[in-house]
Amino acid sequence: MGITQNYYGSLCTEMYEILHKEAPQDELEFYLSYAEKEMKILEPLCGSGRFLIPFLERGYDIKGIDLSTEMLAKLNEKAPNAKVFQKDILEYDSAEKYDYIFISSGSVSLFTDMDLCKRILHKMKELLKKDGKFVFAVDTIADKCLNDTDYKTSISVKTKEGYTLVLKIKNYYYEKTRTQYSPSIYELYDGTKLLQQERMDFQTHLYKLGEIEPYLKGIGFSKINVYSSYDKKIAENNLSEMFLYECSF
Known part of the structure; x- marks a missing residue:
């Protein structure tokens, strides 16, 4: 995707x-x-x-x-x-x-x-x-995040099938437009095996x-x-x- x-x-x-x-x-x-x-x-x-x-x-x-x-x-x-x-x-x-x-x-x-x-x-x-x-x-603007240099694992949860679903985010804030950029990567694992990956360009004003x-x-x-x-x-x-x-x- x-x-x-x-x-x-x-x-x-x-x-x-x-x-x-x-x-x-x-x-x-x-x-x-x-x-x-x-x-x-x-x-x-x-x-x-x-x-x-x-x-x-x-x-x-x-x-x-x-x-x-x-x-x-x-x-x-x-x-x-x-x-x-x-x-x-x-x-x-x-x-x-x-x-x-x-x-x-x-x-x-x-x-x-x-x-x-x-x-x-x-x-x-x-x-x-x-x-x-x-x-x-x-x-x-009280929601502003600190800028990241690389993607960091933000959340890890278990699905009903027993897989591990991980969210990795990299935050950076652009002051001029007051846009919070949080590009995200969702990864679904069966143990250490990557089953699926999905990227999301998450932005908020x-x-x-x-x-x-x-x-x-x-x-x-x-x-x-x-x-x-x-x-x-x-x-x-x-x-x-x-x-x-x-x-x-």
Whole structure:
């Protein structure tokens, strides 16, 4: 497989399922706090469903979008009746508008091309009903990693088949664009025998407080709250490792 920016391939998906099968409870409760039973809800970048499935289990009307066929295959294994679409977000067309749209886990930071990010945010505004809520998280400059000179083994896990799945990462940060580069190599071993290797060009944009707000206002969001924690504490500085945005118009 070639190197693809921020695409969750088969080995990446397998490790993600082992490490992040269920959503953290505080994060899940945060996104659930905006939901009501009569709402039409959309989760772009829904991945393997660790947020979408708990919404479904609670009886919410939710749909999901993700580009990764591997991640959606995992979601469909767990929730065959889930309404999910394998699409680029910008290519998703919907006649209906949504009451609530959320993008969890800092995934908006994956759009390191800021022009593309603005187009994504504008798309969310187009899909939202008047007085609907768009809620999302971004990583911040507090997440900046030290630069590495070479790849280092970051994580090693056992698969259900008994194989060893290893993640090797090399981090470096480009200050001018505030891009965190983390090229990654996933390797699957049977003992010492390499069975499969997958490379991923993982990149994130690390935000400063006040950076994305002008974009949001420019596309028409008139009410914006920025939180530094899942208990909705107002963000005041760049010390938090995430910012949570609550947007409406």
